[in-house]
Amino acid sequence: MNIGIIKLLVKSAVLLLLAAVAIGLIYWLAAVSQWGWVAKYLPLLIKGLWLTVLLWVLSCIFGIILAIPIGLVQVTGPWWLAAIARGFCTVIRGTPLLLQLWLIYYGLGSLFPKIAMFYPDFRQDFMWLIRLDAFWYALLAFTLSFAGYEGEIMRGAFLGVPRGELEAARAFGMSPWKVLTRVWFPRAVRMVLPTLAGEVVLQLKATPLAMTVTVMDLSGVVRNRITQDTYIVYEPLMLLAVIYMCLTFLAVWAFSIIEKKVPQKR
């Protein structure tokens, strides 16, 4: 009896608290929050969204392309290539992406004067490299990071393909290259497909880091432009959270469709 009363009390307290939070949020959205800035900054926001999507999609595509050899050499490559690939994966997965980004953006940039000491024409010959937009540094950092994480997964997938299938392919007289492109690789890709969705979403959630190196992606527009111009802090951040959430659900939905299209016979 007593326990029933306590349970009821706790439940009503939780409900009351939830209601209070909901009312507070609605009150804030309706009466306190300001949204006038959206119209003014809409073109910038759309440009930022485009940059975010570009950064996300390109880094995933280039990352996977890099990850395939990284995974493969760890399974069949000569020992020194395998060691390099394993070391690369360990370093990428063992250090924060923020640090990798800063190393590539500030670190590479700080090396240019040193190179110029040995190669006096460096400035003239590689002006494009020095003038390069921060976006490309961010893309390089995110691509390497994705390749590191995905390379480890590809290694597991290549290992996971049953040996019998590879032996059967070889018994048919397929060349090593044909075994790879016809049997080994397609089978491995199907194995990573379920984890790929999660990795791609993680990659999306890493892209806001680019704003710390002056990239004007969605987060960069919000933090380095809107908040600095208007001193409005919360509303732009809320908008950011909602947009990223939409992108996340979009990616999850797209991958669920792809997964349904790919036959999964085991």
Add this chain to the structure above:
Amino acid sequence: MAAKPGFPEVLSFGPTGYGDELLWGAAMSVSIALLAYTLGLMIGIAGALSKLYGSTLTRTITQGYTTLVRAVPELILILILYYAGTATLNQLLESAGFGAIAINGFVAAVLVLGFVQGAYSTEVLRAAIQAIPIGQIEAAKAYGMSPWLIFRRITLPAMLPFAIPGLANLWLIVTKDTALIAVVGYTELALATRQAAGNTKMYFTFFVAAGLIYLSITLISQKGFSVLERRVRRGQRKLA
């Protein structure tokens, strides 16, 4: 003015080098990570239990929490919680008649990262508890064990082998996520490194040095977790 210190000296301890600053930052990072991880685990246990055994109400709340937190980038969450959390707290304090307080960056970092970690730990622990063969828990119930005793003697030890790999991953993630705290201006390893690099203009040296510190934290933790996993898996058959 004395000659500028070169490569090895800038990493030394004392007034001319930044070695002590970096190590202090590393200590900050590790302590933030440890506390946030513990907080996340506590939230995770409560969340997993409420997802599995809770009423519709608590299940809905937990589901909303994990979905929201896992769909929004950590950096954005940290910015929102850091600014909104401190502002809301101060507003509440003011309306209750107290003066506003300056919230310690360390405490805020731990709370924010713990809140984010909690959502991920909830999922790891829920999956681990669900992986326990139901017969084991039924047998414990048949012996007349109380729910707490079942949790302590059956659920906890039986789920650990399933949970440890996921929890190890979460620990590695939180140690790296402490770097995000640099963005809100609290001096942990990443920000200490950036400041030192900015002062000396030796970006490459310092970022590589900090990377090595993070890497050693990761490698040591991996070793520790593999020992732990062997321990909780004792008596189990080896996986093929």
